[in-house]
Amino acid sequence: MIVMLSAGAMLLGFALELLVGWPNRVKHPIVLIGALVSKTEKLLRRVFPKTHRGERAAGIVMAAAVPLICLALSGAVTGLLYWLHPAAGAVAETLMFWSIFAAGSLEQAAMDVYHGLEQGIEQGRYAVSMIVGRDTDALTETGVIKAAVETVAENTADGIVSPGFFAMLGGAPLAYFYKAVNTMDSMCGYKNDKYLYYGTGAARLDDVCNYIPARMSGLVMTAMAGVCGLNGKNAWRIFRRDRYNHASPNSAQTESVMAGALEVQLAGDAVYFGKVYKKKTIGDPIRPIERGNIPRACGLMKGTCWAAVLILAIVRFAAGLLLAL
Numbered sequence: 161m162i163v164m165l166s167a168g169a170m171l172l173g174f175a176l177e178l179l180v181g182w183p184n185r186v187k188h189p190i191v192l193i194g195a196l197v198s199k200t201e202k203l204l205r206r207v208f209p210k211t212h213r214g215e216r217a218a219g220i221v222m223a224a225a226v227p228l229i230c231l232a233l234s235g236a237v238t239g240l241l242y243w244l245h246p247a248a249g250a251v252a253e254t255l256m257f258w259s260i261f262a263a264g265s266l267e268q269a270a271m272d273v274y275h276g277l278e279q280g281i282e283q284g285r286y287a288v289s290m291i292v293g294r295d296t297d298a299l300t301e302t303g304v305i306k307a308a309v310e311t312v313a314e315n316t317a318d319g320i321v322s323p324g325f326f327a328m329l330g331g332a333p334l335a336y337f338y339k340a341v342n343t344m345d346s347m348c349g350y351k352n353d354k355y356l357y358y359g360t361g362a363a364r365l366d367d368v369c370n371y372i373p374a375r376m377s378g379l380v381m382t383a384m385a386g387v388c389g390l391n392g393k394n395a396w397r398i399f400r401r402d403r404y405n406h407a408s409p410n411s412a413q414t415e416s417v418m419a420g421a422l423e424v425q426l427a428g429d430a431v432y433f434g435k436v437y438k439k440k441t442i443g444d445p446i447r448p449i450e451r452g453n454i455p456r457a458c459g460l461m462k463g464t465c466w467a468a469v470l471i472l473a474i475v476r477f478a479a480g481l482l483l484a485l
Contacts, residue, residue, distance in 0.1 A: 162242050163480025165250040166331040167473045170324070173257020173332075174469045178264040178462065189259045189336075193230060193343045200226055201348070201358070215357035219348065223361035227340040235333035256332035260339055262319035263465045266312060267458045273308040274454040277301060293350070302449045310426050312457040313418035314411050317370060317377035318342055320465040321472075325373040328472040341369050367409055374410035377468065378403060378417050384463040385421035390456065395420035398443050405440040412442055419443025421460055422453050 182188055200222050208218035234256060242249030269291045277284035284304040289296040292307045299307065322342070327335040345366035348359035382399055386392030398420030399413075405427065406412035412427070419426045423446035427439050 161246060161480070161484060162249065163331075163483060164477050165246055165480075166253055166327075167477035167480060169250050169253035169332070170257050170327050170476065171469065171473045173254045173259075174261045174263070174320075174324070174465070176254070176258045177261045178267075178465070181264045181268070182259060189256075190339060190343060193226070193336075193340050194347060196229065197222070197226055197340075197344050197347050205358075212357045216360055219355075219358040220361035222348075222358075223341075223344060223365045226344060227337045227365075230340040231333050231337040234336040238331065238333055253332045256336065257327065260323045260327070260332065260335045261465075261469070262315065263462060266315050266319055267462065270308050270312050270454055270458050273304060274451055277304060277451055301451075305449050305451060305453055306424075306426055306428075308454050309418060309422070309424075309457045310415055312454075312461050313381075313414040313426075316381065316414050316461045316464055317374045317410065320461075321377040321380070321468045322370050322373035324469045324472045325376065326369075328476045331476075338369055341365050370410045374413040377464065378413035380468045380471070381414055381417040381421070381460060381464040384467055385417065385460060388421075388456075388460045388463045390421035390460060391423055392421065394423055394446070402440075402442045405442045407439070416442050418457055418460065422456060423447045424449055424453060 201218075204218035204222055205215075208214040208221075238249055238252055238256070241252045269287075272290070273284055273287040276287035281301055281304070284301065285296045285299055288299070288304045288307050288311075291311050294307065296304070296307070319342075323335040323338050326338040330337075341362070344362035345359075347362075348355050349363035349366060350356075350359055378399055382392065382395045385395040395417045399417045402416040402419070403413050406415065415426055419442045423444070425441050425443045425445040427442040
């Protein structure tokens with residue numbers, strides 16, 4: 161029964177985040193996870209030797225400790241509340257899932273870029289700098305749009321399908337485990353002087369955790385492309401051809417589908433911390449990059465997320481039903 165309630169909480173939490181958004185006056189749990197990552201980093205850097213091996217070891221300790229702490233705390237809360245009353249546990253998981261999924265916030269951030277560009281390139285650059293790690297000061301309007309579309313595509317997996325996949329396996333506690341992994345990677349998974357060694361553990365763990373969900377995201381997004389009025393046939397073609405055109409084994413899984421569905425070319429060289437990084441392109445330039453690509457990307461993202469979360473919730477509900485027999 162608890163697993164079936166958890167499946168319902170998963171769907172309701174996703175819907176709340178997408179349709180209502182997170183309350184502005186309530187501190188988001190992911191902010192707390194980020195604070196835990198920062199404090200853990202400061203502690204470990206003081207404890208471990210300031211050598212390449214020491215930094216790598218410290219990063220591995222962080223990569224193991226932070227997700228397990230999040231798993232233990234969220235598991236203790238849900239376990240206690242389900243023990244007190246199934247309804248209390250279901251409410252707690254619904255609130256947790258409300259904070260775990262990020263489809264609504266992703267759409268809002270992308271549309272901020274869209275509306276920013278309507279006011280001028282500087283506003284567009286500023287808005288996109290809030291959601292990407294690359295340097296944005298010199299981006300053209302085309303570069304800003306591409307960055308926004310790529311972020312929507314990549315975070316369809318990272319921000320919604322991946323936590324949903326872990327929720328299917330272990331409810332909100334395991335989804336929080338994943339969110340901790342993803343938060344660590346977003347904060348420390350950079351190949352710069354500060355994190356080249358320390359961030360290795362977080363980056364590798366994030367790659368492992370996203371391996372299956374990223375591919376599931378690509379397949380569901382391909383199936384939804386035609387439903388959303390985009391080019392599903394080209395999405396499948398580019399997915400098969402370009403899904404490994406990225407340094408990450410996972411990021412291009414959804415970026416390739418998005419590029420094919422929109423009939424545009426994404427990726428290519430980008431600047432990080434003042435250094436140009438050579439990157440392969442993804443997709444073919446059948447159509448020019450235009451502002452309208454951003455809302456179209458958001459539409460495909462939302463369609464993909466609804467379909468994926470529904471599938472994952474049904475699987476979890478079915479597993480709970482089997483356990484109850």
